[in-house]
Amino acid sequence: MPENIDHLIGTVYFGLFALAALLCSAGLLMSRHPLNGAVYLIGVMLSISGIYALLGSPFLGVIQILVYAGAIMMLVVFVIMVLNQAQDHRVPRFDRYSILGALMPLALLAAVVQALHAQPMPVDPHALRGDIAAIAPAMFDLSAMPGHDGHGYYLLFELIGVLLLVAVVAAVMLAKRTLESTETPGGAMAEAHGATHDGH
Amino acid sequence: MAKVVARPNLTFWEKIYFVEIFKGLATTFGHAKKSLVEADHFKTLNYPDVPPDLPRDYRARHRLMKRPDGTPRCVACFMCSTACPARCINIVAEESPDHHIEKRPAKFEIDLLLCVFCGFCVEACPCDAIRMDTRQAVLAGDNRRDFVVGRERMMDWDPKDYPLEDIQSQKAPGGSLHAKALEEFKSGTYH
Amino acid sequence: MTAIDPFHVQLLAALLFTLGLMVVLARRNIFLVLMGVELMLNAVNLSFVGFSQQLPGAQSLWGQLTPLFTIAIAAAEACVGLAMVICITRGKDTVDSDAFADMKE
Amino acid sequence: MTFKPVPAAVTPDNSMGDAFITTRVDAVINWGRRNSLWPFPFGTACCAIEFMGVVSSMFDISRFGAELVRFSPRQADLIIIAGTVTYKQAPVLRRIYEQMCEPKWVISAGACATSGGFYDCYCTVPGIDEIIPVDIYIAGCPPRPEAFLEAIVQLQNKIERENRVEQKAVGA
Amino acid sequence: MDAPGTFATSAPASGPTPPGPTYFDTVYPLTVLILLGLAIPTLLMTVNIFASRWVHGTRNSNPGKLEPYESGLPVSVGSSGEKFSIRFYLIAMLFLAFDIEVAFLYPWAYQFKSGGWEMVWLLVVFLVLLEVGYLYLYKKGALDWE
Amino acid sequence: MTSVGGVPYHSSKNDIVDTAKPWMREAMKPGLTDEQLVSALQLFGLRRDTKDRWNLTLVLAAGDARSKLRDLVSFLRDDQSLRMNTLLDISAIDYLSYPNHRGPRFALVYLFKSLEFRHRVMIKVEVEEDDARLPSIHDLYRIADWTEREVWDQMGIVFTGHPNLKRILNHHEFVGHPLRKDYPCQKRQKLSINDPMVDQLEARLRELGYTVVESGEVHLGKPIAAKHQSAAEQGQVDRPRAKSEGAIGAGGL
Amino acid sequence: MSVIEWIQAHPYQIAGLILPIAIPLILFQVLPLLVLLERRGAGFIQDRAGPNRAYIPAPFIKRIRGFGIIYTMTDLVKLVFKENFVPPFAFKSFYWAAPAIPVATGLLTPALLPWFAPIPFVNSAHQLAWLNGTLITSNSGLLLLFALGSLTVYGVVLGSWSSNSKYSLLGGMRASAMMISYEVSMGLSVLGMLLIVGSFSLTDIVEWQGSHTWGIIVQPVGFALFLVSMFAECNRNPFDVAEGESEIVGGFHTEYAGVKFMMFMTGEYLHVLVASALLATIYCGGYQLLPIPGYDTAWVKANLGLVLAILLVPTGALLLFAASLVNGRRSHYAKTNSVDRDLRLREYGVYVAAFAGLGLMMLAGAVAAFMFLKTSSVGAPGRELLYPGWVNIVTAVVQFHIVIGKTLFFALIFIWVRWTLPRFRYDQIMALGWKVMLNIALVNLLVTAILAKAIK
Amino acid sequence: MKVLTRANEPQDLMTVNIGPSHPATHGTLRIFAALDGETIEAAACEMGYLHRGFEKMVEQGTYTMVLPYTDRLNYCSAMINNIGFCKAVEKMFNVTVPERCITLRVVLMELSRIIDHMVCVCTNLVDLGALTNFWYFFNTREEVYKIWEKLCGQRLTNTVTRIGGMYRDAYVGFEDDVRKVLTRIEASVAEVRGLVEHNKIFIDRTKDVCVVSAAEAISYGWTGPCLRASGVDRDLRKDEPYYGYETYQFDTVVGTTGDTFDRIMIRMYEILESVSICRQGLDRLKPGPVNTADARLSLPDRDHVYHDMEALINSFKLIYEGVRPPPGECYDAVEAANGELGFHIVSDGGTNPYRIKVRPPCFTQYAAFGGMLEGEMLADAAATLGSINIIAGELDR
């Protein structure tokens, strides 16, 4: 009984989220202005995070909102606003070639679905629920440190640090030229040379 | 010698914001506390319910003084309208039936929307016929025409409202004490 | 807990991936292209999580950790990618990806 | 216009009481509007300084719920023109008035705004009603803060009298 | 509805996590709240639309009203569609970097108690790496606004 | 404002230096007497203005003005004993209806003051009506930029060499110069729409060393209508002002 | 099983169904109070009366002015009937949606906060179950909270973008850049607390504070940082550059009117409320009464009478004090020659009576609770199940009020600070966030980590 | 707007109008600025939105009629304007007003200076976001207004002087009222200083913001507090004393840097100096006439007008013709709250002034404003505009 209700809820909500995700990504495909696209993409992210939660990895869902929807998309939105002239000027949003380009992936899709269909996909009943209580130990299982044995992603953790460092530096290097050009040597009011000769 | 404005040299405690913020909060809290606790700490006037308390000689709406017989004291001499920088006094003179007085105002209008309440008209009048001591300084309305006040409205006042209906004004030409005052003046006993 | 058919998850992931690819291929606006890439990454993540359910015990967490790192990488990608966009579009008035052809030089 | 030192503005009225009992929407709207007049202070000159006086503790415009001064015309219900309006300023005033959202009311404060005052010359607008319609005029140069309050009270009474049902009937 | 897990969670600090809550536990309040969050604004705005139409009619707009507010001036130069300072991008990028850092520190903080000093070292290395990037930006003046 | 004395307007933002010279903090030094001032300025051929019996006003005749004004002003500013480092104001006078006035129609009075010595001088420059031009001194005193604009706006005297001689008090659609005696006081001129001022901003940008590639697009709103309907309908607007002249006529003295 | 029977058999389940609706609605009730505090409080700080004239007519009192709270209603009425203005621009949907975002997130976040300690109960299957004080039970509740917070920014961004006005855009850029900047400090500053507690569930954090001590004592620096970040997140003075009136008119909501503008305002006050609640929860013990270890929920349950007395006495005293204040105003009015003097006197008289009566009732209740409510005989600490259900429920209600009380205290500080301080300049805010707060937060984190290990 | 910087880099500037109807610009000033992000790269200032034709209007009436117009020049301290104008006309007549009038004028000028500074400082603080200070100063200012209501029957536009004297003598109890208000002023200044002077937020907002060097200030012809903020110790009351200012004990206040902080603090200090001058003036206030006996200037006594033909005729003459200064041109200045307020009066010997040119102290400061802003932040525009105290009535006339 309750299991059934739960099952029903799970199915219904998965359906809702999946529908939302698909609609939003279709919206992204058709959007006239990148900001529209960005908002659609945020919709996709939120739906996917809901699906993560339904699939038993709430931590990932939260991170999805926090980082993807909250930070990455924020960056994208910011850049769209900073550049501010990102209107897609082409009046038909797609030309003939790009429609071809759009159709090609469909073939790929068919192949993938075909392959997936052939595969039985049993759910393992012992799969762990990926909330923070499970993820954190998995990530920092320090029994993997020298002298211990086990698994852990502590190295990856540090690697993320390196990655971020590299990304930040690279991004600044790229933007450096523009950054410097905006540093105008403004001045407070200069001394009025020659305007008044006040004693010397 | 000149005082020099000290440059702000903040101490460590001032630099970390919080101490000064607390001091500021204490100041504002002091005011809030007083306003709450002391019944008459804040001096807010309860305007429409409590009338404004203006000094008697506040430059407010004009009134025209009356002779003892109730006619306007004004002799239509145009001094006030000449002195008026806003040119808002409109007088039409006519012959006065009283042969002692040459003229009288057939029309005496002040456009209060033009008036700048400088009081020059009062100062100019040679017979104290126009005054601005009605204490009606709150003049608002939704129709322009209401603001053009004529002779009747300016004379529509009650002596009771002017308890100090001062002797001095009555000694002015047209006032009830004028004749007596004139005599005193000539005999040098005027005060 | 396990109400959802893994096949449906994979199907959704594949659909999303396809849509993302379509965006990348069909749209000219560089922002949309970048967002298409993000969408594809998301689809892959979803796929990971979907598959992770089929692994037992602690192994199931692998499939959930991988997207975590993918997100970090996506972030780095977005950082650098957008920096490039800014770098290039300055002085130009377009974000049409065709206009970036001269980047190769 | 009231000329008594105590304006007869606050005679306790029963209309509100009836309104509430009969729940006439109109009356509720008017009640809401008259007590929530957010002003846009279009202060240009000396009168604006006196308008600041209205905000001060002594007079305290906030008692009427009108202290939420909005500098965006979109959010304001009431524009108080305090000060001289010159021809250079006129298009600005007009534009701000246009940009205010309905319902909107105008108080024209002081000799200059209502009639140009004693600036009867080449550059001043002789009364802002050449540019925008005015609801309440205030005389004075500058008007006393009480006069601003009185104008608000009068405006409140005016709003009180607004009757949309009749207006609709007339309009249709 | 009588399942053992209904509305339940583990008592605070009472042993290992039991099987997680059911869908219903999370989904119900979330759904209610989201609906509430959507309903209140929607309701108010809808009322506003009809009230506005009823009270003011539909045509009270003039060309001036539709233009953006520019300190009351009827003239404006350029539009709001102009480019912004590149610094906003840098801020957002920095935010992204640190947000990810914080996001990865969350599991670390969760795990902190069960680890030993290694956890501290992990943090130190991680922070040093980030600090390098931060200092680089600092040097480059990306954090200054003038 | 162009560069002053060849130095770009801005120096570095960060060098906030205390530019105080010693005299700025001391009491004012006694200045020259009027006679000394007159003799110091002898070589410019100035004569003392008889109209001014309270201050020292020296007249620069219309013939000399064009050629000597700038030299005179620089001399006033730079001379060690004069140091008239402040230009207080330029006030323009239209002598059109001045009784018994002989000479050029306009005069400009430059008010100079020294902050170092306690002396002031006013230089009255005569300007002919049919050729109302004077050299600009905006590069000698920065304030002159705006005061000259004001004089031009109000009196219609052209300052040659001024970079931005535009109206300052009146609106940009104004025709005529209101302070001239022949401009009727009540001749109103309406403004339909405000000045976008792009040109001024661009000029300023250019002075600061920028090159304007593409100036902003100017949106002009709807010019305002002459008279608002509702006010006109109510007939509340046109009320003639009481005329004081009429009053005098009727009343008599 | 009839419906009534079912309801009787499942009181806790019913509560679980109702609470998600009830708690946000209760919070909505607090909003007018906040607005009142803001407007009237500002008045008192500035030595003036503040809004006090609008009234609702009522039979006996004649005019209910409610100390100005009526103005919240009039504002609502007015805004709802204000013209529905939408600027002509391509992004109309954003313009409509943007104001709803802060409201929606502001309504969601309270669901993650613990409003009372989990209530144990035995369900119909005779198993131990817990009714949680949070609406959404999650062991990463805090993260979800931050995630929602990061979504709030979109309201500002989209609203400013779609307004098509330069002031809006400037304000929106300012606001969003500021908010994301302080999100970093916020996340980092709270990490210290998290690693000490070792859990992301806010209930756990509060329970930890009950068994140890309040967060503000173990993490003072973290608290200060978090407080400042919260001010920035809420766009409140001294961080209110986004709507810095003297600079950019109204900021991101310059072009908003009517209900949509009200949404932004509601969102702002909701966020003040949520921020205050967060501060109270993470650093000030949430529903815990005292910052002393051992005086936790179990103690409260054991000494419910005492606790009630402790809480009721000051409340009653406060009400009596309020009555005396109102009486002071009343006698002040009695002396004036105001036209509406009699009306005011009558109204104030009613208030005085009401306050005094309530206050006295509270005091009496306190005495009664102290004398007659002896729960320690019924149960014992640590054996919660021995308590009868009403003890649990009373405790929950008491704890809910404690949280609300603390929240209001912090909200008051938000308001109080607004009327005291000048605002920062935009670049100073960014510098403060990125150069000062960030580094302090990192150092704080490091020191906390080291200390935590060293002490252990 | 697209530009190339000096380094020939392309840059996009956003143009934005600050004002005229903008909270920071008091409704009458317009700053058209090109922004890079938050930084103002270039600014063009416009004025004239309150150009009311003062100089044309005064030519239409008599000299006495000019007085109400002078009220409305700097409406924050109308009395200084009245006194300045009367002083200039009296200079043309070569008359000195009676001792009591002079002392009274000094007291009134200083009180006006105080409230002018108070309005300036508190509106400036409001622009900085510190709202409550507004009320703390305005409440005190209201008390000064109460005195003025009693003194001359108006709050703001006092028209308190007449050529050759005063509108009327001070009322009984004037001194006590002023003394009381002076204490109140000191208290509120102390309070506001307590709230801001050491507050780091305030200091960060104002210190080293929009610095104006002394040389620059001089070249722009600055006078008054703003010039003193730049470190030039010049004050007409000390340098060219009038009305016996040299006999009062007071200090001028100078700044060191010329930034917004100095400009605000100078005003705070000067309020205290003025309080001290006021006290000294009150000590010297002796009974006596307030108007000159010169029949060319003063209206005769009311009683005489009523009863004496000669006085009546004189009164007629003075009303119809006003005072008639000898033909000539005269410049005279007083130290107003903002700096040197000068009147350049041209008289043709007739009843109306031939030409009056006001030398408004604000004008010079506003002329410099655009340059001051460049390179500063948008928010500084509001903070600085407040600190240079632009009064549009006097700026645009």
Ligand code: SF4
């Ligand atoms: S008060 Fe002044 S403006 Fe008014 S009528 Fe009298 S003279 Fe004219």
Ligand code: SF4
């Ligand atoms: S009021 Fe006085 S001044 Fe005016 S016309 Fe009458 S008598 Fe003459």
Ligand code: SF4
């Ligand atoms: S009406 Fe008087 S106070 Fe008001 S702006 Fe005009 S001149 Fe100034």
